[in-house]
Amino acid sequence: MKQYKKWTQKDEIILRKIYNKYSTKEVAIILNRSITAIHQKVLRLNIQKYQKDYCVDTHKKCSKCKNVKKISEFRKDKTRPDGYQYVCKQCNIPYYKQYHINNKNEICKKNKQYYLANKILINKKAKQYHKKNRNKNNKRTREYYVTHKKETRTTKRNY
Known part of the structure; x- marks a missing residue:
């Protein structure tokens, strides 16, 4: 039968002091005990980790x-x-x-496959977006044309 090391009052004081500073594994190494023994003693002594100083839900x-x-x-x-x-x-x-950067080809392949599989749905959503944001799109194209007048003229001529 395996002999377990008895807990002294000094060990309990050390456990109370270091339990919140270190992980359970580190505490077990410091006190030369098993992780299970640490867990059991923590439950018996009702030691709790520090409460978080922020709302966990938000x-x-x-x-x-x-x-x-x-x-x-x-x-x-x-x-x-x-x-x-x-x-x-x-x-x-x-x-x-x-x-x-590392997986550019794979990402492009997946995007292409998705587009081919859902072409109708994607085009439908694009049309809906264009109808919904017509003024915003027109404003953006006008601004681009004004800032890049020469470039757009040359591309239209070449086209």
């Missing part, structure tokens, strides 16, 4: 930049317990840019 802490941000600044992820990624959108931008 805010979240980014694991990369360590800032507390609104939930809307995180991408959705069904695999995570709270339904959002651990890293905020702002911190993820460089990763996604690099991913797009």
Whole structure:
């Protein structure tokens, strides 16, 4: 039968002091005990992790930049317990840019396949958008024409 090390009062005091500073695995290494023993002792002593100083329902802490941000600044992820990624959108931008550069051909193939499979739906949505935003589109094309007059004239002549 395996002999377990008894908990001394000194060990309990150390556990109370370091439990919120380190992970459970690190606490187990420091106190030379198993993770299960740490969990059981924490339950018996009713030690709780520090309460978060922000609303968990509306805010979240980014694991990369360590800032507390609104939930809307995180991408959705069904695999995570709270339904959002651990890293905020702002911190993820460089990763996604690099991913797009590395996998450009695959992304283009997938987009082309999607377009061919849903051509009618895409064209229908484009027409609806154009009808809905006709004034905005006309204004944008006029502004472009005014700023790039020479270029548009030469391209129209060549066409």
